[in-house]
Amino acid sequence: AQSVTQPDIHITVSEGASLELRCNYSYGATPYLFWYVQSPGQGLQLLLKYFSGDTLVQGIKGFEAEFKRSQSSFNLRKPSVHWSDAAEYFCAVAPSGAGSYQLTFGKGTKLSVIP
Amino acid sequence: DAGVIQSPRHEVTEMGQEVTLRCKPISGHDYLFWYRQTMMRGLELLIYFNNNVPIDDSGMPEDRFSAKMPNASFSTLKIQPSEPRDSAVYFCASSYPAGGPETQYFGPGTRLLVL
Numbered sequence: 001a002q003s004v005t006q007p008d009i010h011i012t013v014s015e016g017a018s019l020e021l022r023c024n025y026s027y028g029a030t031p032y033l034f035w036y037v038q039s040p041g042q043g044l045q046l047l048l049k050y051f052s053g054d055t056l057v058q059g060i061k062g063f064e065a066e067f068k069r070s071q072s073s074f075n076l077r078k079p080s081v082h083w084s085d086a087a088e089y090f091c092a093v094a095p096s097g098a099g100s101y102q103l104t105f106g107k108g109t110k111l112s113v114i115p
Numbered sequence: 116d117a118g119v120i121q122s123p124r125h126e127v128t129e130m131g132q133e134v135t136l137r138c139k140p141i142s143g144h145d146y147l148f149w150y151r152q153t154m155m156r157g158l159e160l161l162i163y164f165n166n167n168v169p170i171d172d173s174g175m176p177e178d179r180f181s182a183k184m185p186n187a188s189f190s191t192l193k194i195q196p197s198e199p200r201d202s203a204v205y206f207c208a209s210s211y212p213a214g215g216p217e218t219q220y221f222g223p224g225t226r227l228l229v230l
Contacts, residue, residue, distance in 0.1 A: 036221075043119070043206055044158075048212065090158065095197030101146065102171070105158040 002027040002093050006106035013081050014114045021076040021109050023091030033074040034103065035065055038088045050074065051096070061085070086113045093112040104107075117141075119222035121207050126229045133195040136225045139188055140209030148219060149182055152205040158206075161193050164190065197229045 003026045013019055025031060032051050036044040048059025055067040065076045074091060092104040120139040128134055140147050148163040152215040153160045175182070179198070184190040194201055203225050208219040 041223070043208075043223045045221070046218060049218065101148075101163060102160055104160075107157045 002031055002095065004093055004104055004106035006089075006091055006109050008109045009107070010110045010112065012112040012114060015083050016080050019078045019081045019085070019111070021089050021091075021111070023074045023076065023106060024072055025091075025093045026072065026075065027093060027095070030040060030069065030096055031066060033065075033098050034082050034092040034094070034096075035059065035063070035074075035076050036090045036105075037061075038090065038108070040087070041045050044090065047076070081113055083110075083113045083115060086111055118171050119207055119209055119220055121205075121222040121225050124226060125222065125226045125228075127230065128197055129197045129230050130198055132229075133193065134197045134201075134227060134229075136161070136192040136205050136207075137206030138190045138192070138222060139219055140190070140207070141211075144209035144211045144220070145187070146210040146219075147184060147190050148210075149190070150206040150208065150221075152204040152206060152224070153202075161192070167197070194227075197227075199229045202227055 005098045007022050017051050034049045035047040038044045038045050047063050048065055049058050050067045058064050063078050065074055067074050088108045088110045090108045092103045096104050122137045145166050149161040150158050152158045161174045161180045163170055164184045180194055182192045204224045206221050206224045208221045210219045
């Protein structure tokens with residue numbers, strides 16, 4: 001069974017600073033990989049996803065993520081954080097191929113932004 | 116599009132009572148997912164439907180939980196009888212074939228508190 005680890009429970013950054021949120025997964029092959037964001041009291045919104053091809057994927061709101069097979073990682077980055085980015089971020093994996101409907105989520109990383 | 120709609124947004128009930136959570140997926144989406152989010156366990160997939168048919172309910176915690184999808188625009192998750200450990204945020208999500216079942220669109224969630 002696949003699993004996802006987000007080692008940082010809470011991260012605080014200053015507005016304008018760069019951001020990297022870590023995600024490591026465990027899966028027998030290359031899975032489908034996702035990052036979601038959850039604002040307080042809201043549902044989850046898809047930021048970006050990786051299925052295959054270019055290992056650097058661009059998402060919404062200026063976020064990008066890089067898939068590194070050798071490290072089983074899919075870290076999320078943003079060059080300059082805005083106060084509105086304060087939220088909780090979830091990495092998720094799904095088995096690749098047919099029937100890949102079951103997302104497994106990490107426990108999330110809460111991002112706080114200092115003005 | 117209105118997005119995935121869930122009701123109620125908040126529910127407070129007493130132990131032993133029946134609780135019914137409701138979901139209206141995005142029109143045209145033929146996959147529907149129910150998730151539960153708690154601090155201890157994070158986001159867990161409970162059950163998902165394809166074309167109104169339950170495909171995998173292995174995540175349903177026990178027989179007290181049941182889910183139905185009588186038509187393409189409505190689903191319910193019922194807990195009977197409810198227990199304090201059922202307190203959580205319950206999310207509904209839907210997806211469509213062109214976007215891949217992995218691209219799930221989440222509702223705002225129902226926050227359930229069982230006293």
